Amino acid sequence: MQTLNDYEIIEKLGSGSYGDVMLAKQKESGLLVAIKTLEKRLLIKEKKQYQVFIEKEVLTQVKHPGLINLIASFQSSSQIYLVLEFVEGGDFANFLKINKNISQQNIVFYSAEIVSILEQLHSNGIAHRDVKPENIMVANNLHIKMIDFGTANFFDERGLNESVRDKLNELREISQQDERFMDEIDQYQQKHKATFVGTAEYVSPELLEDDICGPQSDLWALGCIIYKMFTGTTPFCDQTEYLVFQKVRACQYQNSNKIPQDAMDLISKLLVRDPLSRLGGGLPSINYLYQDSKNTYRELKSHPFF
Structure with a gap:
């Protein structure tokens, strides 16, 4: 040990x-x-x-x-x-600040790498739930690695062995018991939300309205990241978090002449209010999940943008 x-x-x-x-x-x-x-x-x-x-x-x-x-x-x-x-190259947010005029070829490359990562996670029943440039590292070889699974969740536990499922159930029970610290937790959450501006711009409508954040929320974040790579800003960027959330709820964003038509089409199919209607929202067919779905990662990866 x-x-x-x-x-x-x-x-x-x-x-x-x-x-x-x-x-x-x-x-x-x-x-x-x-x-x-x-x-x-x-x-x-x-x-x-x-x-x-x-x-x-x-x-x-x-x-x-x-x-x-x-x-x-x-x-x-x-x-x-x-x-x-240890990934030495820094995070993707800083990479995009330095490389403001990233080529379309590189945008396609990094978008495809994110899709590959999300497909692997989702096919194993895992939602990251906080996909954003700050949680993506760029290695010295310029390939990316996703980090920070502190808010991840198993949305499908069929692939887990029994001991892991038992441990998850045990910890769920612990998290639901003993309300002694709820006031302190609420204070922490309010403080956390007040400093969570970066993530606010990648948050999905279902999280804001229903407090639900499943794997399809990762696809929403993917659309936001692709938009940012082309324009330098997120689609729902505004002066305050409240205004950002209003735009997200309304799915209100501007088309940009900096974004090619095929990329804008992909973004418009990811930034959809209904999670299951997002391109790939039926989720992957790599392993065993959603084999009968007609809206899987196969359709996402077949989009002309790629």
Whole structure:
């Protein structure tokens, strides 16, 4: 069993709601890694054990070149540690800021890579639920990797083994019990929402109206990202979060002369209010899900844009 003593901490890369992300070096191999630390006290207080378990299970069960690799996990009396592959190139949001005039060929390339990642996740019954440029890393070889599965969810558990399903049910029960901390949680959520402007521009109508965020919400976010790659801004961008949400609810966005016709057609078929009507919204047929659907990733990947 590994411990933190097996790693040399180099520097802090960033901070999250429940801990820090540290750049470290594996003492035995010299491998550079990113260690995500999570404070147990905060996870228990805010009933997030369920999400940590899901993040670990997603990265353990699903393998794809476009997913961050989980190298190891261990814990101390006060912390949970996830040892992740270190991606040196920075996030996609920063990449787009630097490369303001990205070519259509590269936009198609990165769009196809995101589609490939989402197809793999969705075919395994997993919705990411927070797809945005800040949660996509660009490696030195210019390929992308999706990160941060802290809000992911298993929308279909048929592919999970019994022990994993039992653990998920146990953690769900814990998250639903004991209301002692609800006031504190509400305060946290309000604070979190107030600083969540980046994600607000990628949020789907069903999340705003019904508090539902399934795999089709990832396809909505894909449409927003493609729009941003062509124009430099998101389709529902506005001065305040409230105005952004109003535009999202109304599915109100402008066609842009910066976007070619085939790309605009794809965007218009992803930014659809009805989740099941989005292109690919019947979800994938890689493994076993939705084999009879006529609106799968096959149709999405066959769009002329690609």
